[in-house]
Amino acid sequence: MDKLKVCFLGTGSMGSSVLKGLLAAGHHPKLISATTNSEASAASLRELGISALSVEEASDANSLLAADSDLVVLGVKPYALLDLIDEIAAELPTTAVVVSMAAGIELATIAKRLPGHPELIRSMPNTPALVGSGVTGLAAADSATARSLDVATWLFEQVGSVVEVREDQINALSAISGSGPAWIYFLIEKWHEVALAQGFTEEQAKLLVEKTLIGSAKLLELTGEEPNKLRRAVTSPGGTTARIIETLDQADLTHLFDKALRSAVARAQELANPKG
Numbered sequence: 001m002d003k004l005k006v007c008f009l010g011t012g013s014m015g016s017s018v019l020k021g022l023l024a025a026g027h028h029p030k031l032i033s034a035t036t037n038s039e040a041s042a043a044s045l046r047e048l049g050i051s052a053l054s055v056e057e058a059s060d061a062n063s064l065l066a067a068d069s070d071l072v073v074l075g076v077k078p079y080a081l082l083d084l085i086d087e088i089a090a091e092l093p094t095t096a097v098v099v100s101m102a103a104g105i106e107l108a109t110i111a112k113r114l115p116g117h118p119e120l121i122r123s124m125p126n127t128p129a130l131v132g133s134g135v136t137g138l139a140a141a142d143s144a145t146a147r148s149l150d151v152a153t154w155l156f157e158q159v160g161s162v163v164e165v166r167e168d169q170i171n172a173l174s175a176i177s178g179s180g181p182a183w184i185y186f187l188i189e190k191w192h193e194v195a196l197a198q199g200f201t202e203e204q205a206k207l208l209v210e211k212t213l214i215g216s217a218k219l220l221e222l223t224g225e226e227p228n229k230l231r232r233a234v235t236s237p238g239g240t241t242a243r244i245i246e247t248l249d250q251a252d253l254t255h256l257f258d259k260a261l262r263s264a265v266a267r268a269q270e271l272a273n274p275k276g
């Protein structure tokens with residue numbers, strides 16, 4: 001993999017975090033290229049030692065860089081993805097592994113725009129990739145080789161963990177891990193609100209909630225214990241924590257979480273197949 005020419009087309013928050021992970025892992029900057037819309041974004045990427053072009057300065061930037069790549073990562077917003085594909089289709093090498101990060105756009109839709117390009121992979125990363133702790137789901141087109149999946153796995157392992165799934169699981173994966181940071185931050189917001197209501201200062205509430213979350217996550221990771229076991233360790237029968245768990249359990253969180261997940265999957269299906 002260390003000789004692969006990797007090109008990021010559309011290098012915003014998600015694309016640049018993967019790109020930076022790749023650089024940090026020691027991939028040679030001369031093997032990495034990127035495009036952006038604005039020249040300002042391209043200039044800041046060039047400071048990393050890679051070649052970066054903007055569409056603002058070179059209207060053929062995407063096809064130019066895609067033409068000389070082994071692995072092409074499509075990192076524009078979903079609404080811009082199909083135009084980008086049309087732009088590069090003629091120049092893209094047929095052997096190139098193409099990895100889309102776009103939420104909601106199916107492999108069949110991409111394949112229709114890229115006839116003769118079998119190596120298609122769909123990915124769903126999440127924002128902790130920015131700090132090297134992402135989780136990325138990958139689904140390969142039936143036409144793709146096992147090597148292409150290995151290439152995509154290698155790429156996203158530079159910024160965290162990778163899970164291979166079937167494409168029909170991507171929307172559920174997206175609801176769990178892609179949107180996962182939003183679930184967690186929303187819980188933090190609510191937890192913070194109830195701490196404030198108890199008279200703690202903003203600073204104290206932030207510290208109590210966030211450090212508890214980070215510490216608990218570290219404990220989970222470093223001990224490798226089941227969450228259930230760690231929870232029981234702080235829950236004496238008949239004690240105060242037991243009251244908290246009983247109260248939360250009355251709200252049937254499993255049902256609520258399942259409902260939230262299903263609503264996200266339904267929305268992803270609507271976005272992929274708009275009516276009219």
Ligand SMILES: NC(=O)c1ccc[n+]([C@@H]2O[C@H](COP(=O)([O-])OP(=O)(O)OC[C@H]3O[C@@H](n4cnc5c(N)ncnc54)[C@H](OP(=O)(O)O)[C@@H]3O)[C@@H](O)[C@H]2O)c1
Pocket residue numbers: 009010011012013014015035036037038039041042055062074075076077078080084101102103124125126127178
């Ligand atoms: N953010 C997430 O949590 C997340 C999670 C999973 C998947 N994704 C997917 O990742 C993709 C990118 O999301 P993002 O959050 O990274 O978006 P973003 O920060 O807005 O980045 C989009 C990038 O595309 C560039 N761009 C726009 N038009 C272009 C064109 N015609 N040619 C080349 N580059 C162009 C932009 O350039 P400028 O920098 O000049 O504006 C920017 O660098 C989306 O498809 C999204 O569905 C995102």
